[in-house]
Amino acid sequence: MLNGLMQYFWVVVFCLALGGLFWAHIARARQILARWAQRNQLQILQRQYCFLSRGPFWWRSSNSHAVFYVVVRDKFGFEKSGWVRCGAWLWGLLSDRADVVWNE
Numbered sequence: 001m002l003n004g005l006m007q008y009f010w011v012v013v014f015c016l017a018l019g020g021l022f023w024a025h026i027a028r029a030r031q032i033l034a035r036w037a038q039r040n041q042l043q044i045l046q047r048q049y050c051f052l053s054r055g056p057f058w059w060r061s062s063n064s065h066a067v068f069y070v071v072v073r074d075k076f077g078f079e080k081s082g083w084v085r086c087g088a089w090l091w092g093l094l095s096d097r098a099d100v101v102w103n104e
Contacts, residue, residue: 029066032086036098046071055083064092
């Protein structure tokens, strides 16, 4: 019985660690997105983390990137939407890089 409990314990620890890593990934990506918006004088109205669908970045992004679909308002009041990829190719989310492809 003790052996079975230890197995469950390690499964729970593994799941919590995996969840913590995913949470940290999302938190860092949101931080990069917020800085990108601030640098470009944009207000984020909506953001959606794209877990499976990566829009125009589907072939140009790895698991170390995060992709968001956003709706923003610029300083003149105009709204636009598009896809923002956070992170660099080699460094992933350790980089503050953000690339955007706007919807036409």
